[in-house]
Structure formats: structure tokens, C-alpha cells
Amino acid sequence: MERTYVMVKPDGVQRCLVGEIVSRIEKKGLKVAALRMNVMTEAAAKEHYKEHSERPFFGSLISFVTSGPSVSMVIEGNNAIKIMRAINGATNPIDALPGTIRGDLAVDMGRNVVHASDAPESAEREIALHFEESEISGYPRADDEWLY
Ligand code: RTP
Ligand code: MG
Numbered sequence: 001m002e003r004t005y006v007m008v009k010p011d012g013v014q015r016c017l018v019g020e021i022v023s024r025i026e027k028k029g030l031k032v033a034a035l036r037m038n039v040m041t042e043a044a045a046k047e048h049y050k051e052h053s054e055r056p057f058f059g060s061l062i063s064f065v066t067s068g069p070s071v072s073m074v075i076e077g078n079n080a081i082k083i084m085r086a087i088n089g090a091t092n093p094i095d096a097l098p099g100t101i102r103g104d105l106a107v108d109m110g111r112n113v114v115h116a117s118d119a120p121e122s123a124e125r126e127i128a129l130h131f132e133e134s135e136i137s138g139y140p141r142a143d144d145e146w147l148y
Contacts, residue, residue, distance in 0.1 A: 002080040003033065005126035007115040010068035018071050021101060021114060024087060025075060029147045034074035034136045040066050047129055064110060072130045081123050084116035
């Protein structure tokens with residue numbers, strides 16, 4: 001089973017989209033293995049997005065992502081990393097297909113509602129940054145045998 005880090009960004013929380021987003025993930029067949037709402041610290045946000053630290057939008061990205069509560073999750077399942085990227089859709093909502101979270105629920109690049117790790121290395125790094133291993137549950141889903 002693969003794990004990935006997913007966040008409902010502050011705009012998604014403010015727009016009351018948490019239930020909608022978690023529901024899409026659960027219905028797909030991916031397992032919510034950990035979930036928490038908190039305001040991300042500036043230090044955590046800078047570490048989380050450090051690959052973008054030299055980009056012109058870095059400052060506004062950090063202030064946005066720390067501007068209010070966000071929902072952090074560890075999502076688990078076969079191919080969870082690629083599947084979550086597909087569920088979220090393209091970074092820019094202009095390019096995000098209908099049926100994806102960003103395609104259905106967002107209109108602006110800087111307010112694109114969700115985040116998901118983009119590769120196994122970033123998933124491992126981001127999960128370790130935002131969660132203790134003891135916070136991640138290994139419970140079976142009732143429908144596991146039908147999903148797999
Ligand atoms: P995320 O990390 O948030 O899941 O998004 P992503 O992988 O699809 O896109 P990424 O390239 O990692 O960019 C991170 C976030 O920075 C904002 N961004 N703004 N103005 C710009 O050119 C620009 N490029 C990226 C977006 O909000 C993006 O989600
Ligand atoms: Mg990214």
C-alpha cells in the first residue's frame with residue numbers, strides 16, 4: 001500500500017469544501033489513514049514548499065497556506081500518489097478537467113483548494129513533516145476485500 005500527503009488548503013476550509021473533498025477520496029476507494037485540522041506554521045509551510053523557495057510566488061504561497069486552518073491527511077491505497085494527483089486535477093484550474101476537484105471547484109491558480117504529494121520521495125518527506133507515525137492508523141476498511 002502506498003501513502004500520500006493530502007491537504008485541503010485554507011480556501012477549501014473557508015468555502016466549506018472539506019466534506020466534499022474527503023468524500024471524493026473515500027468514494028474512490030482510498031483510505032483516510034490520518035486527518036487533522038490546524039493552522040500550518042510558517043516554518044512548516046516553508047519546509048513543505050521548499051522546492052519553490054526561489055520562485056516569485058513563494059511569499060504569497062506561504063502567507064496563503066498559513067492564513068487559516070487547513071486539513072492535513074495521510075491517504076493510503078494502491079497507487080495512492082498518482083491517483084490523488086488525478087483526483088485533484090491540474091495545478092491551474094484553467095487546465096483542470098471537469099470531474100477533478102480543481103476542475104469542478106476552483107477558478108484561480110493561487111486558490112486551488114487542494115494539495116497532494118507529487119512523487120514517492122515527496123510523499124515520504126511531507127508525511128514525516130506533518131505527522132508522527134503514531135498518528136497514522138492501520139485499520140482495515142470494511143470494503144477492502146471488494147476494492148482489492
Ligand atoms: P500543490 O503542491 O499545492 O499540490 O500544487 P501542484 O503540485 O499542483 O503545483 P506546484 O507546482 O507544486 O505549485 C505549488 C502551488 O503554488 C502555486 N503556484 N503558483 N503563480 C504561479 O506561477 C504558481 N505556480 C504555482 C499554486 O497554488 C500551486 O498549487
Ligand atoms: Mg506541488
